[in-house]
Amino acid sequence: MATRDVVFPPGRHALYDRHRYSPAVRSNGFLFVSGQVGSRQDGSPEPDLAKQVRLAFDNLRAILKAAGATLEDVVDATYFVVDMEKNFETIWPIVQESWGEAPYPTATAIGVTWLTGFTFEIKVTVKLPAAA
Numbered sequence: 200m201a202t203r204d205v206v207f208p209p210g211r212h213a214l215y216d217r218h219r220y221s222p223a224v225r226s227n228g229f230l231f232v233s234g235q236v237g238s239r240q241d242g243s244p245e246p247d248l249a250k251q252v253r254l255a256f257d258n259l260r261a262i263l264k265a266a267g268a269t270l271e272d273v274v275d276a277t278y279f280v281v282d283m284e285k286n287f288e289t290i291w292p293i294v295q296e297s298w299g300e301a302p303y304p305t306a307t308a309i310g311v312t313w314l315t316g317f318t319f320e321i322k323v324t325v326k327l328p329a330a331a
Contacts (some may be wrong), residue, residue, distance in 0.1 A: 208261035283310035
């Protein structure tokens, strides 16, 4: 069996161990990042939706940093949103400000009915920068 090249951000190992998944895996110059939610340090959801979305991006940035990448290296993003019609207006401006200036990654937004207590999740694929 091949060994996965797993990337762990600092301080969140218990969450990944408890749910038995890797935060991100490097393969052939790409980084495949598991869905990131606005979880607090103890793994619980941030109840304020705007803060939850910002925290999801903070958690994503921590993984990218551990892999030597940034949001600018993201090539594809998928967003999962509980009750899209109700929550889109709160979430989307924060998503837009998080990406900065064009060019932006490709994006898909999917309305879902449940995210284990969360309202927003982001999953990305990253083209890793060439090694210096």
